[in-house]
Amino acid sequence: MQATDSTPPQPSGSRGHKGYWRAATYFCLLLLAVGATAGVSMYEQFVAQIHDLQQKVQQTAQLQYVAVLMDDKGEPAMLVTQEFGQPYLQLQRLNSVVEGQEDSMQLWALPASGTAQSLGVLPPKLKTLRLPATASALDAVSKLGMSVEARGGVTQAQGPRLPYLLTGSVIRKAL
CATH class of the missing domain: 2.60.40 (Immunoglobulin-like)
Known part of the structure; x- marks a missing residue:
């Protein structure tokens, strides 16, 4: 007699879906991080431009x-x-x-x-x-x-x- 494997076979699709959702979650987190970084950078540029324009207005003759x-x-x-x-x-x-x-x-x-x-x-x-x-x-x-x-x-x-x-x-x- 041959020894048989007593573990029941796993459906192949369920393991693949877990990996897919995990990868999608990491990708979304990466997108959020890039978006937040871009938003902060744009805000800093906006503040710098306002400061520069305020200085130009003060230096302009009135x-x-x-x-x-x-x-x-x-x-x-x-x-x-x-x-x-x-x-x-x-x-x-x-x-x-x-x-x-x-x-x-x-x-x-x-x-x-x-x-x-x-x-x-x-x-x-x-x-x-x-x-x-x-x-x-x-x-x-x-x-x-x-x-x-x-x-x-x-x-x-x-x-x-x-x-x-x-x-x-x-x-x-x-x-």
């Missing part, structure tokens, strides 16, 4: 006041700007008008009520320049005017020579 002074023909002749909190006015000539040998151009603040206040004398023939001014120099000003005066400008007591060569409204930019 204009507080803008005025375009027009000539007698209604053409833009001078751009006057003041950045928020800066102690100067930035001027840029927009036309080719220059003062004569014995003349100076002087910028005046023209408040809605009261007398004109001198903001400074422009050096001759410069296209762009900065005039020292307080950070609040244009707070109560509704218009600016440019007069032609004797070389070196005139004192506050003398006042501007009229009519103004250039005039324009001051616009306070909403920040």
Whole structure:
């Protein structure tokens, strides 16, 4: 007589299914780990981009006041700007008008009520320049005017020579 195996035969399909489910579980866990890592990485990149953009915004000039002074023909002749909190006015000539040998151009603040206040004398023939001014120099000003005066400008007591060569409204930019 021959010895027979007393263990009953196992169905071949049940063992294969256990291995399949185990492999599928490991694969899903691997996908979750990769997804979580990618999500964290994308979040970190997003935070870094926001930080970079915030720094760029802080470094970008923020204009507080803008005025375009027009000539007698209604053409833009001078751009006057003041950045928020800066102690100067930035001027840029927009036309080719220059003062004569014995003349100076002087910028005046023209408040809605009261007398004109001198903001400074422009050096001759410069296209762009900065005039020292307080950070609040244009707070109560509704218009600016440019007069032609004797070389070196005139004192506050003398006042501007009229009519103004250039005039324009001051616009306070909403920040």
